[in-house]
Amino acid sequence: MHYERIKERLGKVFGTSVLLRKFFYRLLNILLLRTWHIHKEIKNFRRKYKHVENISILDAGSGFGQYTYYLAKKNPNWQIESIDINDSEIKACNDFFEKAGLKNISCKVADLTNFSNPEKYDMILSVDVMEHIENDQAVFYNFFESLKKNGMLIISTPSDIGGSDVTNDKKESFIDEHVRDGYSKNDIFLKLKKVGFKNLDIYYTYGKYGKLSWRLSMKYPLFLIKHKWMLPVLFFYYIIVMPFCLLLNFADTRINNKKGTGLIVKAYKPINN
Numbered sequence: 001m002h003y004e005r006i007k008e009r010l011g012k013v014f015g016t017s018v019l020l021r022k023f024f025y026r027l028l029n030i031l032l033l034r035t036w037h038i039h040k041e042i043k044n045f046r047r048k049y050k051h052v053e054n055i056s057i058l059d060a061g062s063g064f065g066q067y068t069y070y071l072a073k074k075n076p077n078w079q080i081e082s083i084d085i086n087d088s089e090i091k092a093c094n095d096f097f098e099k100a101g102l103k104n105i106s107c108k109v110a111d112l113t114n115f116s117n118p119e120k121y122d123m124i125l126s127v128d129v130m131e132h133i134e135n136d137q138a139v140f141y142n143f144f145e146s147l148k149k150n151g152m153l154i155i156s157t158p159s160d161i162g163g164s165d166v167t168n169d170k171k172e173s174f175i176d177e178h179v180r181d182g183y184s185k186n187d188i189f190l191k192l193k194k195v196g197f198k199n200l201d202i203y204y205t206y207g208k209y210g211k212l213s214w215r216l217s218m219k220y221p222l223f224l225i226k227h228k229w230m231l232p233v234l235f236f237y238y239i240i241v242m243p244f245c246l247l248l249n250f251a252d253t254r255i256n257n258k259k260g261t262g263l264i265v266k267a268y269k270p271i272n273n
Contacts, residue, residue: 018096018099018100021096021100022100024064024066025064025066025069025070028064028066029066029070030242030246031217031218031245032218033205033206033210033213033214033217033249033252033253033262034127034128034156034205034206034262035066035067036249036250036252036253037156037205037252037253037262037264038067038125038127038154038156038264039070040253041154041264041266042070042071042074042125042154045123045152045154046074046075049122049123052122053077054077054079055075055077055078055079055122055123056078056079056081056120056121056122056148057071057078057079057080057081057121057122057123057124057125058080058081058082058083058117058120058121058123058124058125058146059071059080059081059082059083059125060083060112060115060124060125060126060129060139060143061083061084061085061112061126061127061128061129061132062082062083062084062089062090062093062107063084063086063089063127063128064089064092064093065082065089065092065093065096065097065107067125067127068080068082068093068097068105068107069097069100069102071125072097072102072104072105073102076103076104077104078104079104079106080104080105080106081105081106081107081108081121082105082106082107082108083107083108083109083110083112083115084107084109084110085109085110085111085112086109087109090107090108090109093107094107112126112129112133112139112142113133113135113138113139113142114138114142115142115146116142116145116146117146118145118146119145119146119147119148119149119151120146120148121146121147121148121151122147122148122151122152123147123151123152123153123154124143124146124147124151124152124153124154125154126143126153126154126155126156126157127155127156128156128157128158129157130155130157130183131157131158131178131179131180131181131182131183132178132179133179134179136191137191137194137195140191140192140194140195140197141195143195144195144196144197144269147269148269149269149270149271149272150268150269150270150271151268151269152266152267152268153192153197153265153266153267153268153269154264154265154266155188155263155264155265155267156205156262156263156264156265157182157183157188157262157263157265158178158181158182158183158261158262158263159182159183159184159185159204159206159259159260159261159262159263160181160182160183160184160187161182161204161259161260161261162182162211162261182261182263183263185202185263188202188263188265189202192265192267196269196270197267197268197269198267198268198269198270199267199268199270200265200266200267201265201266201267202263202264202265202266203256203257203263203264204257204258204259204260204262204263205252205257205260205261205262205263205264206252206257206260206261206262207252207255207257207258207259207260208257209248209249209251209252209255210248210249210251210252210257210260210261210262211260211261212248213244213245213248213249213252214261216241216244216245216248217238217241217242217245220237221234221237221238224237
């Protein structure tokens with residue numbers, strides 16, 4: 001599936017006004033299980049760094065900008081830098097954040113394989129980005145260089161256990177733009193450790209409950225969206241399935257998944273290299 005085309009279509013629909021964009025962000029917060037996990041980790045970060053002033057955060061591969069918006073609203077004293085390789089996404093985000101009156105955000109076009117700001121950020125957030133980048137090792141190195149000492153990296157990405165909805169060697173990725181179907185825990189651990197990261201914590205998301213929720217709330221509706229005449233059907237579809245999806249999402253964030261199709265990765269730049 002050409003996910004980027006669907007994203008462009010959604011961006012055009014919900015980018016026509018500030019209210020619509022805010023409503024779109026709320027929908028993503030509810031529908032996307034990965035957002036539930038990311039919000040949990042951001043809250044943990046906020047508690048850990050509550051006494052630190054002048055927090056600087058990079059949203060690396062910001063897409064629609066929903067995480068940039070969430071971070072900016074969490075604390076007006078945080079400085080959020082939002083970058084993406086898609087210039088149309090950045091333009092839409094700049095327009096929205098300006099109209100929304102958010103002053104602690106800057107957005108620009110950048111390629112993560114050659115983007116680096118030495119020791120600038122307290123946290124780097126990268127959500128569903130690394131599976132799109134072939135030269136991931138270069139990006140991990142740039143992340144390490146760009147973090148302050150004791151800075152935190154948070155990554156959300158598909159795992160190799162059915163990530164990208166791939167369940168066997170012959171099946172192709174559900175998302176055509178993915179360059180890899182997912183990471184194993186050991187693979188991404190070794191790649192991050194190689195560039196210098198310490199205190200890594202990697203855990204599965206989208207376990208048996210989360211995977212079912214994703215199919216009901218995202219995969220099947222995405223197939224419907226391909227046909228414009230099916231859009232009205234989505235309203236009634238979500239009325240029926242959403243209560244179940246919310247319960248499934250809640251369960252996924254509360255249990256220790258022994259395996260899952262997604263990964264959350266937390267890593268720190270050591271104080272002493």
